[in-house]
Amino acid sequence: MKRTVHVPTEINMHQMYVNILTYHRELLVSRLRSVQCVLDNLLVCGFLCEEDVEIVQRTVTKTDQVRKILELVQCKGEEACEYFLFILYTVCDAYIDLQPWLKEINYSPSNDMSGMKVVNTDPISRYCKRLRHEMSRDTSFIMSYGQQEETRLEDLYTDTLMELLSDSNESLGFVENLDQFLGDHATFNPEGEVIYVMGDAGVGKSILLQKLQNLWSKKELQTDAIFFFKFRCRMFSIFKDTEKISLRDLLFKYNCYPDHDPDNEVFDYILRFPEKVIFTFDGYDEIQEDLDQLNVPEVVSPEDSGHPLQLLISLLCGKLLKGSQKVLTARTGIEIQSRVIRKKVVLRGFSPTHLKTYIDLHFKEQEHRELVSVQLDASPHLCGLCSTPLFCWIVFKSFRHLHTMHDSFHLPDTCITLTDIFLLLSEVFLSRSASPAPSLLKKTTRCASDTFKAGLGPLAAFAKLALQGMERGSFICSQEEITACGLTEEDLPLGFLRPVNEYDARGSSANFEFLHMTLQSFLAAFALVVDEQAAANSILKFFTECSRQRDPSCHSFDFCISSSSKPSENKLFATNEHLQFINLFLCGLLSKAHAGLMQYLVSPVLLKKKRKLLKSYLSTSVKSHLHGLPHYSGNEGKKVHVLPNFLWMLRCIFETGSKDIAQMTAKGITASFIKLGYCNVYSGDCTALNFVLQHRQKLLGLDMDNNNISDYGVKQLKPSFCKMTVVRLCVNHLSDSSIEILAEELCKHKVVEVLGLYSNHITDVGAKLVAQIIEECPRLIGKNKLTSVGGRYLASAIQKSTSIFDVGMWGNSIGDEGAEAFGEALRHHPSLTNLSLSANGITSKGGKLLAEALKENSVLKIFWLVQNELADDAAPPLAELVKANTGLSHLWLINNQFTACGIRQLAEALAHNTLLKEICVKGNQLSAEEEKQFEAEKRLQFH
Numbered sequence: 009m010k011r012t013v014h015v016p017t018e019i020n021m022h023q024m025y026v027n028i029l030t031y032h033r034e035l036l037v038s039r040l041r042s043v044q045c046v047l048d049n050l051l052v053c054g055f056l057c058e059e060d061v062e063i064v065q066r067t068v069t070k071t072d073q074v075r076k077i078l079e080l081v082q083c084k085g086e087e088a089c090e091y092f093l094f095i096l097y098t099v100c101d102a103y104i105d106l107q108p109w110l111k112e113i114n115y116s117p118s119n120d121m122s123g124m125k126v127v128n129t130d131p132i133s134r135y136c137k138r139l140r141h142e143m144s145r146d147t148s149f150i151m152s153y154g155q156q157e158e159t160r161l162e163d164l165y166t167d168t169l170m171e172l173l174s175d176s177n178e179s180l181g182f183v184e185n186l187d188q189f190l191g192d193h194a195t196f197n198p199e200g201e202v203i204y205v206m207g208d209a210g211v212g213k214s215i216l217l218q219k220l221q222n223l224w225s226k227k228e229l230q231t232d233a234i235f236f237f238k239f240r241c242r243m244f245s246i247f248k249d250t251e252k253i254s255l256r257d258l259l260f261k262y263n264c265y266p267d268h269d270p271d272n273e274v275f276d277y278i279l280r281f282p283e284k285v286i287f288t289f290d291g292y293d294e295i296q297e298d299l300d301q302l303n304v305p306e307v308v309s310p311e312d313s314g315h316p317l318q319l320l321i322s323l324l325c326g327k328l329l330k331g332s333q334k335v336l337t338a339r340t341g342i343e344i345q346s347r348v349i350r351k352k353v354v355l356r357g358f359s360p361t362h363l364k365t366y367i368d369l370h371f372k373e374q375e376h377r378e379l380v381s382v383q384l385d386a387s388p389h390l391c392g393l394c395s396t397p398l399f400c401w402i403v404f405k406s407f408r409h410l411h412t413m414h415d416s417f418h419l420p421d422t423c424i425t426l427t428d429i430f431l432l433l434s435e436v437f438l439s440r441s442a443s444p445a446p447s448l449l450k451k452t453t454r455c456a457s458d459t460f461k462a463g464l465g466p467l468a469a470f471a472k473l474a475l476q477g478m479e480r481g482s483f484i485c486s487q488e489e490i491t492a493c494g495l496t497e498e499d500l501p502l503g504f505l506r507p508v509n510e511y512d513a514r515g516s517s518a519n520f521e522f523l524h525m526t527l528q529s530f531l532a533a534f535a536l537v538v539d540e541q542a543a544a545n546s547i548l549k550f551f552t553e554c555s556r557q558r559d560p561s562c563h564s565f566d567f568c569i570s571s572s573s574k575p576s577e578n579k580l581f582a583t584n585e586h587l588q589f590i591n592l593f594l595c596g597l598l599s600k601a602h603a604g605l606m607q608y609l610v611s612p613v614l615l616k617k618k619r620k621l622l623k624s625y626l627s628t629s630v631k632s633h634l635h636g637l638p639h640y641s642g643n644e645g646k647k648v649h650v651l652p653n654f655l656w657m658l659r660c661i662f663e664t665g666s667k668d669i670a671q672m673t674a675k676g677i678t679a680s681f682i683k684l685g686y687c688n689v690y691s692g693d694c695t696a697l698n699f700v701l702q703h704r705q706k707l708l709g710l711d712m713d714n715n716n717i718s719d720y721g722v723k724q725l726k727p728s729f730c731k732m733t734v735v736r737l738c739v740n741h742l743s744d745s746s747i748e749i750l751a752e753e754l755c756k757h758k759v760v761e762v763l764g765l766y767s768n769h770i771t772d773v774g775a776k777l778v779a780q781i782i783e784e785c786p787r788l789i790g791k792n793k794l795t796s797v798g799g800r801y802l803a804s805a806i807q808k809s810t811s812i813f814d815v816g817m818w819g820n821s822i823g824d825e826g827a828e829a830f831g832e833a834l835r836h837h838p839s840l841t842n843l844s845l846s847a848n849g850i851t852s853k854g855g856k857l858l859a860e861a862l863k864e865n866s867v868l869k870i871f872w873l874v875q876n877e878l879a880d881d882a883a884p885p886l887a888e889l890v891k892a893n894t895g896l897s898h899l900w901l902i903n904n905q906f907t908a909c910g911i912r913q914l915a916e917a918l919a920h921n922t923l924l925k926e927i928c929v930k931g932n933q934l935s936a937e938e939e940k941q942f943e944a945e946k947r948l949q950f951h
C-alpha cells in the first residue's frame with residue numbers, strides 16, 4: 009500500500025491517520041466547514057452509526073461538532089480516520105480551505121481508499137449543480153411567437169459583431185469568441201469589475217447574455233465561476249421606494265434557493281469567494297427610478313438590507329461582493345462612470361457573413377433561403393435593417409409565415425420602414441389566429457387590411473395596454489391590467505405578450521411583458537392613432553416628453569463612489585429611446601403610405617386631423633431644431649455639430665415619407681458642413697439621411713466618423729455623394745465594396761475635397777480604388793490593412809498628383825517595398841508637405857531608400873517614421889538627409905531601434921541644418937543619460 013503522507017517522526021506508522029488528526033486537530037477544527045457532508049459519508053460507509061451522528065448534531069457550535077467528529081473517527085480507528093481525510097480530499101469544492109493543508113502533508117489516497125465511494129452532499133456543490141440545471145432550463149430557448157412556439161437557442165444563435173472599445177471609445181478590435189468575453193483581453197481598467205455591453209434596440213444584448221448563461225450551465229464557458237446570477241434590470245423598478253431586501257434574498261429569491269443549507273453555507277461561501285460569482289444585469293437603461301429620490305443610505309455590508317437598487321449599485325461599484333464579475337448591458341448612449349468599467353463591448357449586429365449564416369439557420373428549405381437571399385441582395389436598405397437581429401428575425405419570421413400562407417408573398421421592397429416591419433409582425437400575429445393552419449391545397453390571397461379589421465379588437469386592447477405601460481414607465485403588466493384592457497385568455501397566445509417568471513418570487517400572480525420593448529413602443533403609437541376618445545393633439549405627448557428630456561443620458565454611480573457628495577443631477581433613468589420609438593412609429597402609422605390601411609381602423613376625419621397635426625408639429629420642430637443648432641466657423645466653412653436628437657428627427661421624417669418635410673429640412677440646413685460623428689448612426693439611418701439630402705441643392709460636407717454605417721449604409725448614401733465636399737467615414741466598418749461606390753461616385757462628380765477613411769477594413773483592393781480618387785482627396789487611409797501592394801498603388805497616384813499636401817499612411821504594413829515606392833513618388837514631388845509612414849514595418853533598408861530619395865525633395869516639411877524598425881544602419885542616410893538641409897522642419901523617429909551610435913550621427917548632422925525645427929528620437933535604445941544629452945545638443949543647435 010502506497011503511503012505518501014508526511015507525519016511527525018515520532019508517530020507510530022500503524023496509527024498514522026489517527027495521529028495526523030491529533031496532530032492537526034486545531035487546524036481541522038478551525039477550517040472544516042461543511043460538517044454535514046462528512047457526517048453523511050461516514051454514516052453511509054458505516055464508520056459512524058445513527059447515534060453517533062445524533063450526538064454530533066446535538067452539539068451546538070460548528071467547532072464543537074468537528075471536535076466530536078474527530079473524537080469519534082479516532083475512536084473507530086485508522087481506516088475511519090483515513091476515510092475522513094479521503095472525504096476532504098474528494099469533495100474539494102466544499103473543503104477548499106483544507107486543500108492547501110492536504111497538499112502540505114502530501115496526502116494522496118491509498119489504493120484501498122480510492123475504491124471507496126464519497127457522495128457530495130455539500131450544500132455548496134448541490135447548489136451549484138441546481139443553479140446550472142435551472143440556468144440550462146431557462147436559457148435553452150429563444151422567445152418566439154406566442155407561448156407555444158419555441159426555438160432552441162443553439163439552433164438559431166448566430167455570432168454578431170462585438171467590438172471592444174477603450175476607455176475613450178477607440179476600437180480595440182473585435183471579440184473573436186465568447187471565451188474571450190470574460191477574460192482579461194482588452195481590459196482597460198483592471199480595478200473595474202463591470203464588463204459593459206452596449207448596443208442599439210434589438211441588436212442582441214439579451215441574447216448574448218442568454219448565450220453566456222447557457223454556455224456556463226453546460227460548463228462550456230471558460231471561467232472559474234461556480235455561481236451565476238442573472239437579473240433583468242427592469243425587475244428593480246417593480247419595488248416600492250420603501251421596500252428593502254437583503255443581499256442574500258436578492259440573490260436567492262430571484263434565482264434559486266439553496267436546499268438543505270441550515271447553516272447558510274452557500275451564502276457564506278459566496279461572501280468569502282466572490283470571485284467565484286458572475287452576475288449579468290440586462291437592460292440598465294430600463295431602470296425607471298431616479299436614484300436621488302431613493303434617499304437610502306448606501307449599502308455596503310452584506311448583512312444589511314437595502315432597496316434593491318441600492319444593492320444593485322453597490323454590487324456594480326464593487327462595494328458588495330468585491331471581485332465578482334459583472335456583465336451589464338444597456339442601450340447605446342447610456343454613460344456610466346468609467347472607473348467601474350473593466351472593459352467595454354459594443355454590439356454592431358450581423359455582418360453580411362453573419363446574415364448569411366442566420367438565413368441558413370432560419371430557413372430549412374433551400375427554396376426559401378434562395379428567395380430571401382435574392383430579395384435581400386436587391387435591397388441594401390433592407391440588409392441594413394436586417395443587420396439588427398430583432399428586425400431581421402421579424403422580417404424572416406413574417407416571410408416564412410406569409411409565404412407559407414400566400415404563394416405570392418415577397419419581402420417588402422426598397423423603401424421598407426420600421427413601421428412596415430412591425431405592421432408585418434402584427435399582421436402575422438393576427439393572421440395566425442384567423443387561420444389556424446395554412447391549407448396545403450389552396451393558398452389564399454393576402455389582404456392585410458382584412459386581417460387588421462378582423463383583429464382590431466384585440467390589437468387595440470394590446471395597444472391600450474402598451475400605452476398605459478409607457479405612460480407609467482413600466483414594461484411589465486399584471487394579469488389585472490391585462491383584463492382591464494379587455495383582453496381575454498384566448499388573446500394571450502397571439503404572441504404580443506409573453507409571461508415573465510423572474511418576478512414570481514414576490515408572490516404576485518403571473519406577470520407579462522411585451523415580446524420586445526420596441527413592440528410595446530409600436531403598439532403604444534398604434535393606440536395613439538386609433539384612440540377616438542382622447543383629444544387629437546394627445547398624439548404629440550411623447551414628442552413633448554422627449555424634448556423635455558433632451559439632455560444627454562448619463563447614468564452615474566457618483567453617489568455610491570463618493571458617499572460624501574450627493575450630486576443633484578444624477579438621474580439614473582435618463583434614456584427616452586422607447587419614447588422616441590413611439591414617435592417614430594407614430595410618424596409611420598400616420599404616413600401617406602399607411603393611410604389606406606389606417607382608414608379602416610380609425611375614422612377618416614380623425615385620421616386626417618391627426619396627420620395634419622403631426623405634419624405641422626414636425627415642420628415647426630425641424631425648423632426650430634435646425635435654427636438652434638450650434639454653428640461655428642472652421643476651415644471648411646460654417647459647420648454645425650448636430651445632436652443625437654437630430655438623428656431621431658431624420659428617422660421620423662423618413663418614416664413619414666413626406667417629401668415636403670424632407671425638402672424643408674434640406675433647405676433648413678444652412679451650414680455647409682454637418683458633423684454627425686459619434687452619433688450612433690447605423691446603416692439603416694443612411695436611408696433617412698439620403699431621403700433628406702436628395703432634396704438639397706447646395707454642396708455639403710458630412711462628417712460621419714465613428715459610427716456604424718457599414719457597406720450597406722454607404723450604398724444607401726450613393727445618390728448623395730454627388731453633393732458632398734467632405735466625406736468623413738473614419739471608423740465605420742467599411743470594406744472594399746464601399747470604396748467601390750465611393751470611387752465611382754466621387755470620381756464622377758469630382759466635388760470632394762476631403763475623404764476620411766481612417767480605421768476601416770480596407771485592403772489593397774480598396775487602395776487601388778482610393779488611388780483613383782486621390783487627386784481630389786488629400787487625406788489618405790491610415791490604420792487599414794494595406795501591404796506593399798496597396799502602398800505602391802498609392803505612391804504611384806501621389807506621384808502623378810500635383811495638388812496633394814498631406815498623406816497619412818500610419819498603421820498599415822507597407823514595409824520596405826512600400827517605403828521605396830513612396831521614396832520614388834516623393835523624390836521630386838511638387839506639393840506634398842506632410843507624410844506619415846509611421847507603424848508600417850519599415851526597416852533600415854526602407855528608411856535608407858526613403859532618406860536618399862527625400863534628399864532631392866525640397867517641399868516635404870513634416871515626416872513621420874514613428875514606430876518602425878529602423879536601426880543604426882539607417883542613421884547615415886538619415887543624417888545625410890538632415891545635412892542636405894532640404895526644407896524639412898520636423899522629423900519624427902520615435903519608437904525605432906536606434907542606439908546611441910546612430911543617434912550620435914544624427915546629432916552631428918544637425919549642425920549643418922538651419923531649417924529643421926524638431927527631431928524626436930524618444931523610445932529608441934538610448935539610456936536616459938544619452939537621451940538627455942541628445943536633447944541638450946538639439947537645443948543648442950536649434951538655438
Ligand SMILES: Nc1ncnc2c1ncn2[C@@H]1O[C@H](COP(=O)(O)OP(=O)(O)OP(=O)(O)O)[C@@H](O)[C@H]1O
Nearest residue numbers: 164165166208209210211212213214215397398401
Ligand atoms: N445573436 C443572435 N442570434 C440570433 N438571433 C438573435 C441574436 N441576437 C438577437 N437575436 C434576435 O433578436 C431578438 C432581439 O434581441 P435582444 O432582445 O437580445 O435585443 P436587445 O439588444 O437586448 O434589445 P433591447 O435593448 O431592445 O432590449 C431576439 O429575441 C432574437 O430573436
